[in-house]
Amino acid sequence: NAGVTQTPKFQVLKTGQSMTLQCAQDMNHEYMSWYRQDPGMGLRLIHYSVGAGITDQGEVPNGYNVSRSTTEDFPLRLLSAAPSQTSVYFCASSYSRGERGETQYFGPGTRLLVL
């Protein structure tokens, strides 16, 4: 099993550009999520999905879009990049949502710099 994979590992964007961060898992997990990690702020939830075709917003969804067409893939789209979106982005997956106590598995992260 590859676990949770993320591409790219590092990306530099100019303000206003759009891009898609890819996330895939091969563990047949229903629950997938995207976090951003900023110094002193821990991990903040951007969007999550409880299954194919079902997504919902987390704590900081503005400027991001997601879709879940398959169980395996959960891409995160930046619609018009802003310097405030400079961050490290983590994708995670688990068998189920938080209240069932399932372990989340994290990808290696994507480091994004917006100039």
Place this chain on the structure above:
Amino acid sequence: AQSVTQPDIHITVSEGASLELRCNYSYGATPYLFWYVQSPGQGLQLLLKYFSGDTLVQGIKGFEAEFKRSQSSFNLRKPSVHWSDAAEYFCAVGASNQFYFGTGTSLTVIP
């Protein structure tokens, strides 16, 4: 509302010394609690989790954590720290459709 507080932003300990990282949570029901570790430039790895039963939970790498309902705490401990334990540690609670993370504690280990 659910929340997780890690009051210590940064902790420095000497190699071989004991370690305790604090975590307090706010949640209306019995929580599922997690400790993750993040090495520099890496993703998060699960150390241990609590979901029921024995309030003292054993994890990987010699870590343990104790759930104290009366104090709403889930502190992480290790009796003897190794230099390789230097990392960022995150406490998290699983609630409803989400997982809530604390802001993390950065651990420095002095030789």
